[in-house]
Amino acid sequence: MELNAALPNQVTGVKKRSTFVEIINRLLILIAGFLVFFPQVNPGRISLKINQNTSLFTTAISYDTITASLARPLRMKWVTPEQFYTLMAGAAILLLGIIVCAVGACMSLGNNRMKKRASFFPLAGSLSMLGGLGVIYYSYTSVLATVTEAGKLNNVQPNFPNGIYVFAVVAVLILLSSLVQMFIVMRRTSEAKMEMEEKYRLFLMFMPVLFLTFLFSYLPIYGWRFAFFDYKVGDTLSMDNFVGLKWFAYLFENPATRMDLVRVLRNTLIMSGLGIATSWLPIAFAVLLAEVRSSKFQRFVQTFTTIPNFISWVLVYSFALAIFASDGFINNFLTNVFGIVSDTDYLASADNIWLKMLLWGTWKGVGWSAIIYIAGIAGIDQQLYEAARVDGAGRWQCIWHVTIPGLMPTYCVMLLMSIAGILSNGMEQYLVFENALNKDVIEVLDLYVYNIGIKDGLIPISTVVGISKSLIGITLLFCANRVSKAVRGESII
């Protein structure tokens, strides 16, 4: 039936829909592509000593990672580097097979001539996948043999990875479906040239970008699973340590973490609040600078007040040390000029830390933030000013009734964005200025997640905090967008 339908379509040049088998084939290849990045199904984990977070992809590219915990067995010659090179080679052949399959799946979007050519790829690719699995299995048996011989099963813990079954099943299914697909397309008449519809061609050319986006922006969401497990670095996730929503409840029920959370949220909201409360400063900066008559002076000020924006927070901290540390400028100045012996370390105290952080942020950012408003002022129609002056407006009335309203739309967008980002102050500034004395008041949410998650290794609880923050952040953003649409009739995202 499929074939009967095919012929007239070819003649009239109407685009024929993909066959069912073809879609299954592509899906299987897509699944195989995803599985490459999931450590749970890594067929290359031939020893339990190999880090359980190692995916097939890592196995194929990083010798250091797979042998990280096997230094001693390697040194004692219970296992040999060759066995692991074989393992890497097997993983690489497997990966190559998947890539070949993927090329075929992409080509199968073309016309019949292209489909015919394309149908060979998954065939070759799935065979290569099976070959790669064979090589991995060979390296497993070889490791098992030498280790058993040395009697060191406990030190190396050879392990038959279940991933081999998973990949073998996928490879066989790809093989079968591509054979069927081949059988179907071979009976079709083909065109003179290999061609592909433009929409698919464009999509395939854009796909690498999407792939990278998926890998680094969407795949991390899969990491949210850690929030539901009793997980410590190096553990395996299984039903044994599945704890459901325990950590979510823990966060609010455990008095210590609840206190921490309240403290951190207070810091976060105060710092963001101060930032929002002073968000008019760049406008004032721009408006006042526009009042200066000498354009040379304007350029001079603009040039030098913008520089701090381009240095990192680490350098800002270096400056802070140079100026405010006990052997810094302020103390030296007091000693040398006024004869007051002083060695106060202004950075060590927690006094007014919120204000200090705000001032550093302002020092670094106000010149830069003002640029958008300076550009905005330059863009205001001069006729408006003339008209205002004719109506008798003075200098301040011009500012108040022409300049400020002209800058308001930009300011609104900025304000809404900063309200949407109220929970994310970034961590660099607070990390560099953090010390034992001011930790309680300087720790914002981002820094807290870093401190408990990466430093202390409390993966589940920090993931819970991260998830909540992400969800609240996106909700706030959509609310801000809704407000913007309602008030200004324009969306901000």
Next chain:
Amino acid sequence: MKKNKANIIKRRPIDIVIDTVIIVFFSLFTLICIFPFYYLFINTISDNDLVSRGLINFIPQGIHFSNYVALQNVTDLGSSILVTVARTILGTGLMVVVSAWAGYMVTKQKMWKRSFWYRALVITMYFNAGLVPWYMNMLMLGLTDNFLAYIIPGMVAPYNIILVKTYIESIPASLEESAVIDGASTPRVFRSIIWPLSIPILATIAIFGAVGNWNSFQDSLLLMSNKPQLYTLQHRLYIYLNTYSNLGAAMSSSGGVSNTAIQNMLNTKVVKYTISMVTIIPILVVYPVMQRYFVKGIMLGAVKG
């Protein structure tokens, strides 16, 4: 000032006072902005003994540049500079190429499910899974303790893609059409028409990307914990700033240069200042070039999709 005579006459005394206040204010603020740079610099070129006694406040004394020469003895600094330079060049280059290509592709209305993919790309600017899941993901991909972690994740930068897209949309469509009629393929159109015409915007994203790469600290801190030779310069500086005392030891053990230079360098304060200056200098060098792109660059933060 002379040409504005008419205006000056109209000014009332109160205006003059206000103008003076404004000028004084801006002069002071500018001074505050540049003073730390100046202070650090004069302390790195002045006599080290005077510096350690805290006597160099405004005017350099006993000018010499041996501190900069002696930096070659600071352990691990060389590898950090190498890593940072490499990531700045490679990372920025790839980011620009990918942004240009992606920016061009998303202008193609004919692409299969274009608006869906475009939205999926843009939403990543506002949404992220969180620090720890991101870290676990990098761990899973094998991008920890790996130089590629500096390059690959930064290749797709949604802000920059939107910026390029907006710019390309302003290029007259007829240029592209005529090339297509002459038989140019999509990559050919990109290479011969879109790329050359988008140079202004590509220069903007390149220069801001380069500064971002040079200043990068967080990824090094999070991902390179077991490979100190892959630390970026900012990370290295952060470590030096936080380890006052060990620095002198690290320097004297490495040896190789005349003793006087080492003796001079033993002053950790000077070492910190000098390393800071080395980190700043490239920024100051590209800064005049950057200024030309400011107005376009600030739009980086204010574009909409």
